[in-house]
Amino acid sequence: xxxxxxxxxxxxxxxxxxxxxxxxxxxxxxxxxxxxxxxxxxxxxxxxxxxxxxxxxxxxxxxxxxxxxxxxxxxxxxxxxxxxxxxxxxxxxxxxxxxxxxxxxxxxxxxxxxxxxxxxxxxxxxxxxxxxxxxxxxxxxxxxxxxxxxxxxxxxxxxxxxxxxxxxxxxxxxxxxxxxxxxxxxxxxxxxxxxxxxxxxxxxxxxxxxxxxxxxxxxxxxxxxxxxxxxxxxxxxxxxxxxxxxxxxxxxxxxxxxxxxxxxxxxxxxxxxxxxxxxxxxxxxxxxxxxxxxxxxxxxxxxxxxxxxxxxxxxxxxxxxxxxxxxxxxxxxxxxxxxxxxxxxxxxxxxxxxxxxxxxxxxxxxxxxxxxxxxxxxxxxxxxxxxxxxxxxxxxxxxxxxxxxxxxxxxxxxxxxxxxxxxxxxxxxxxxxxxxxxxxxxxx
Ligand SMILES: [Zn+2]
Numbered sequence: 001x002x003x004x005x006x007x008x009x010x011x012x013x014x015x016x017x018x019x020x021x022x023x024x025x026x027x028x029x030x031x032x033x034x035x036x037x038x039x040x041x042x043x044x045x046x047x048x049x050x051x052x053x054x055x056x057x058x059x060x061x062x063x064x065x066x067x068x069x070x071x072x073x074x075x076x077x078x079x080x081x082x083x084x085x086x087x088x089x090x091x092x093x094x095x096x097x098x099x100x101x102x103x104x105x106x107x108x109x110x111x112x113x114x115x116x117x118x119x120x121x122x123x124x125x126x127x128x129x130x131x132x133x134x135x136x137x138x139x140x141x142x143x144x145x146x147x148x149x150x151x152x153x154x155x156x157x158x159x160x161x162x163x164x165x166x167x168x169x170x171x172x173x174x175x176x177x178x179x180x181x182x183x184x185x186x187x188x189x190x191x192x193x194x195x196x197x198x199x200x201x202x203x204x205x206x207x208x209x210x211x212x213x214x215x216x217x218x219x220x221x222x223x224x225x226x227x228x229x230x231x232x233x234x235x236x237x238x239x240x241x242x243x244x245x246x247x248x249x250x251x252x253x254x255x256x257x258x259x260x261x262x263x264x265x266x267x268x269x270x271x272x273x274x275x276x277x278x279x280x281x282x283x284x285x286x287x288x289x290x291x292x293x294x295x296x297x298x299x300x301x302x303x304x305x306x307x308x309x310x311x312x313x314x315x316x317x318x319x320x321x322x323x324x325x326x327x328x329x330x331x332x333x334x335x336x337x338x339x340x341x342x343x344x345x346x347x348x349x350x351x352x353x354x355x356x357x358x359x360x361x362x363x364x365x366x367x368x369x370x371x372x373x374x375x376x377x378x379x380x381x382x383x384x385x386x387x388x389x390x391x392x393x394x395x396x397x398x399x400x401x402x403x404x405x406x407x408x409x410x411x412x413x414x415x416x417x418x419x420x421x422x423x424x425x426x427x428x429x430x431x432x433x434x435x436x437x438x439x440x441x442x443x444x
Contacts, residue, residue, distance in 0.1 A: 001038040004426055005054050007047050008063035008384060010034065011403070012070055012374035013359040017351035020404060025351060027374075028403065034068060036380040039154075039425035044374045061428065063384045066420050067406075069354070070373050071130025071381035072330040073361035074320050076229070076269045076290045079120045079146055079159070080104045080113075080137040081323025092235040092299050095324065103323075104162075105171045107137035113145035121149045121157075125429045127329045128383035128419040131362075131371055133158040133229060133267060133319075135201055138172050140182045147190045154425045156195035156371060156379065158227055161186055163200075163216060164207035180215040187223055195379075195425075199227035199267070205242040205255045217259040227265045227365070230256065232289075233278070234270035235301045253278035262287040265366065269321065270295075272302040276312060283314040288364045293336035295321035307346050317364035318356045330357045331414040338411065350407035380426035385410060389418030
């Protein structure tokens with residue numbers, strides 16, 4: 001079985017950091033190593049010790065002095081919006097109608113879907129993200145393109161066909177029965193095939209009739225091991241419209257609760273304007289509120305109240321929400337998360353940011369045994385971060401005094417230029433891709 005020894009400064013979380021300097025929450029090894037065998041982590045610790053347990057002549061990838069962390073995880077984004085990122089001047093509902101519902105129609109074309117799916121996966125990897133949870137378009141062929149591109153790269157990806165049967169252009173609408181049948185067929189085809197995981201994906205209450213919500217309810221009941229993803233309470237006009245369509249519901253959250261869509265496998269994008277009652281419902285059901293800071297700022301939606309989630313015991317995760325989110329980089333996303341919380345008098349410590357991008361998001365997905373931390377038996381999804389990846393960072397790093405200083409510089413100033421390498425199930429992906437691009441240039 002093939003072995004690889006990845007050498008560098010190892011950093012991995014054991015639990016959620018309780019303060020700015022909670023050294024018990026993580027493991028760090030200065031001259032550390034991760035031994036990869038057959039795509040899994042076989043050992044983690046001191047290089048000197050681990051190198052003895054490795055087989056004779058094992059290949060060594062020496063990344064000193066860079067940091068070696070688990071691959072980053074993004075819990076909400078839209079793969080058909082890859083080319084609609086940076087669309088000017090609108091808030092949520094106008095932005096959907098003006099840009100997104102036009103863009104997503106292109107995904108009826110399998111060749112276009114395949115091209116964007118490949119570029120989407122490569123963007124994630126270039127930014128150090130090895131697992132993401134994405135919406136596809138309404139077209140089943142977009143789901144095939146998505147999981148095919150993930151499978152070609154060996155990535156653990158979660159995704160699903162958007163279900164929507166109203167308040168969208170004809171070309172993007174399914175029907176309650178069609179949405180059910182297509183989702184059912186796609187679950188059968190993809191869920192659990194290799195590393196693929198399916199998410200049942202009614203887009204949001206505005207674009208699904210009560211009849212479609214009943215079909216989503218049936219799908220969730222029939223496939224308890226699949227994820228559920230939708231959007232909740234992002235924008236004030238959206239909330240008014242959604243609740244007007246479901247006049248019997250107590251509030252927006254209750255719309256989903258009435259159709260049994262809230263479980264501990266449910267991811268709810270945004271959750272900005274929830275009442276205490278609604279957050280308590282998330283706490284009771286285990287559903288996860290997904291904080292998407294660059295998107296919330298870009299669309300002028302509002303500020304996620306992390307402290308209220310913590311106080312009421314509800315789970316939350318972080319995500320880019322590309323294409324309303326403005327970057328594929330989880331580092332840039334945590335930079336904006338810090339600012340969004342700061343505006344509300346809340347603190348996000350550097351340790352907590354890095355916990356959230358890795359083990360925190362893995363726990364939100366219930367995948368902490370497989371990804372999100374460097375432990376024996378985990379999948380070898382690993383990112384190598386260069387804290388001096390930009391010249392201004394290199395200069396700033398000269399005055400850094402601690403690991404938390406370094407992590408804060410990485411999150412505040414970093415982007416894909418700080419991702420020195422990324423491994424998917426033990427295979428190096430970034431340098432390989434860069435070499436491919438260089439070759440394409442030579443032959444052009
Ligand atoms: Zn979204």
